[in-house]
Amino acid sequence: xxxxxxxxxxxxxxxxxxxxxxxxxxxATLDALKDAQARCAARGGTVQLxxxxxxxxxxxxxxxxx
Numbered sequence: 001x002x003x004x005x006x007x008x009x010x011x012x013x014x015x016x017x018x019x020x021x022x023x024x025x026x027x028a029t030l031d032a033l034k035d036a037q038a039r040c041a042a043r044g045g046t047v048q049l050x051x052x053x054x055x056x057x058x059x060x061x062x063x064x065x066x
Contacts, residue, residue, distance in 0.1 A: 028058040036061060 024032055037047045040063035053060030
């Protein structure tokens with residue numbers, strides 16, 4: 001049950017960090033990752049690749065609190 005609550009809060013945080021329109025068609029370019037990291041850092045987090053995520057897809061990165 002605790003895992004579900006943590007997962008839900010992580011997904012909600014992700015929605016706020018990566019909610020901007022996809023730049024470069026959703027490809028995780030250096031510029032797109034830099035922008036996502038800046039938005040995430042403003043909220044006190046850091047961008048990390050999701051478990052079993054595709055490193056080439058910007059949608060597979062999450063903003064995680066430090």
